Amino acid sequence: MKVLSNLYLWVNDRFTAEPQSLLEEKGIIIEQLPYPVPEQYKQLYQQDFAGAYAYPGFIDTHTHSFEGGLYSLGVDLSIAKNIAEVLELLSAENAKKTKDEIIFAWQLDETSLIEKRFPTVPELDSAVPDKPLLLRRIDGHSCMLNSFARKRIEDLDTDREILRGAENDKAVHYFHSCLTDDRILEAYQVSAKLGLQAGFCSLHTMIGNAQNSITHYELIRDNLDQFPLRFILYPQSFNIKAALNAGAKRIGGCILADGSIGSETAAVAEPYLNSTSRGVLYQSDEFWQQFINEASKHNLQVxxxxxxxxxxxxxxxVYKAIPATEELRHELIHCELTDDALIQEIAISKAVPVMQPNFDLLWGGENGFYAKKLGIKRSRIMNRFATLLKAGITITGGSDWYVTPLNAAQSIKAAINHHNPQEGLTIAQAIDIYTKNAAWLNFEEHCAGQIKPSYVADLSIYSQPVEKETSQLCYVVRKGEIKYAAQ
Ligand SMILES: [Zn+2]
Ligand SMILES: [Zn+2]
Structure with a gap:
């Protein structure tokens, strides 16, 4: 038993007026005490947090932590301003690697390069001639390979240089599946460390090729205790049998109903601006009916x-047609473009939008990327956090990391400071989508997501409330133990 003392606590939608203490035993909060603690507790070990601000441990409800960890060890192309800089970065990495080591590069956003285009395959070959190179677009929905990598994938039946849809998946998963267990575990260790540095106690994470394989799900399931933060796993595939065999209580993740706005594959009711394309529905209605019904029958959250x-x-x-949606808390991952009528339909289905405030931060606003792709009018009905909550729908927050940065404070601020003021959340609502609501999504509303007796002693502790400019992450406490302390 010990005391975590001298902390302002986030309780009932606000911070306590005075610093408090928490009595903790075996990772569970036993009691909230004043600070200084009453006489009878003074013989217990006390950890003094010097009047910092403690939230319930933040939970990111949608990450691709494997890719995030793996690519963090690779080449980050977000800093490149033009094609020459992209090639320089790749070339530098090429020089560091031994032959046959795969080079992963990520965060390429061709729209922010001066040339407004992807590099060509000959350009990639000039930078990385004799090792496999996988280069992913920022949204993960398109990728490129150099010629050396292309030759490795026997059944890649296309001359297209930029791979999208099924070809993108095939290329990505081919190179992911070449990795050893040690390299996979290393990727998760890196993401656990980055998660803590980002202020999180728990990360929901997708494992699987989004087709029929749950890839290394079992490896991570069996090693969960190794990681300093908590991973909540999603077998990301259509393989219900594999999910059940692995003991999963859910299935899916970024199994795709459509693509992305960046790749113009997100399926929209009206065409993209300056285009006749309305994006792509990757599966038929019948396919989803069959899959979601079958998964629900086995009590899997979808x-x-x-x-x-x-x-x-x-x-x-499909969710609307089955009562299991409410009971199993089926998820609509991203749920970006919703007019009022669609919001009413989601209120009826009782599905849970798992949403990304960073999407609005990065691509929202009248001059933003979404407005350029879809027009200003439609950009105003995107990422509608406040309206969804107002309609009685529970939403949760996630980063979709590696697609956007992993950073609890940044995400919470993005939810508060939405480009469209009507969709911005109050501070308390923004905290909820990363705590209370996130715990609820994992059926843990009785034991996590709040600072309360009998709840897990997970805390994200900052120098000031997160919305303040000067606020800094100080500690992340998981089950009563400090897992991260700022230097
Ligand atoms: Zn995702
Ligand atoms: Zn997705």
Missing amino acids: AVHCIGDRAIRQINN
């Missing part, structure tokens, strides 16, 4: 990636 209104409606219609 999570499906849907970004455009046409895709959200397709999945929500």
Whole structure:
């Protein structure tokens, strides 16, 4: 038993007026005490947090932590301003690697390069001639390979230099599946460390190729105790049998109803600007009915990636038709473009939008990327956090890391400071989507997501409330133990 003392505590939607203490035993909060502690507790070990601000441990409800960890060890192309800089970064990495080591590069956003284009394959070959190179676009929905990598994948049946859809998946998963168990575990160790540095106690994470394989799900399931933060696993595939065999209570993640707005594959009801394309529905209604019904029959919580209104409606219609949606808390991952009518339909289905405030931060606003792709009018009905909550729908927050940065404070601030003021959350609502609501999504509302007796002693501790400019992460406490302390 010990005392975590001298902390302002986030309780009932606000900080306590005075610093408090928490009595903790075996990772569980026993009691909230004043600070200084009453006489009878003074003989217990006390950890003094010097009047810092403690939230319930933040939970990111949607990450791709494997890719995030793996690529963090690779080349980050977000800093490149033009093609020459992309090639320089790749070339530098090439020089560091031994022959046959795969080079992973990520965060390429061709729209922010001066040339406004992807590099060509000959350009990639000039930088990385004799090792496999996988280069992913920032949204993960397109990728490129150099010629050396291309030759490795026998059944890649296309001349297209930029791979999208099924070809993108095939290339990515081919190179992911070449990794040893040690390299996979290393990737998760890196993401656990980055998660703590980002202020999180728990990360929901997707494992699987989004087709029929749950890849290394069992490896991570069997090693969960090794990691300093908590991973909550999603077998990201269509393989219900594999999920059940692995003991999973859910299935899915970014199994795709549609693609992304960046790749113009998100399925929208009206065409993209300056285009006749309405994006792509990757599966038929019948396919989803069959899959979601079957998964529900086995009491699996279902999570499906849907970004455009046409895709959200397709999945929500299936959810709406089955009572299991409310009971199993089926998820609409991203749920970006929703008009008022669609929001009413989601309120009826009782599905849970798992949303990304960083999407609005990065791509929202009248001059933003979404407005350029879809027009200003539609950009105003995207990422509608406040309206969804107002309609009685529970939403949760996630980063979709590696797609956007992993950073609790940044995400919470993005939810508060939405480009569209009507969709911005109050501070308390923004905290909820990373704590209370996130715990609820994992059926743990009785034991996590709040600072309360009998709840897990997970805390994200900052120097000031997170919305303050000067606020800094000080500690992350997981089950009563400090797992991260700022230097
Ligand atoms: Zn995702
Ligand atoms: Zn997704």
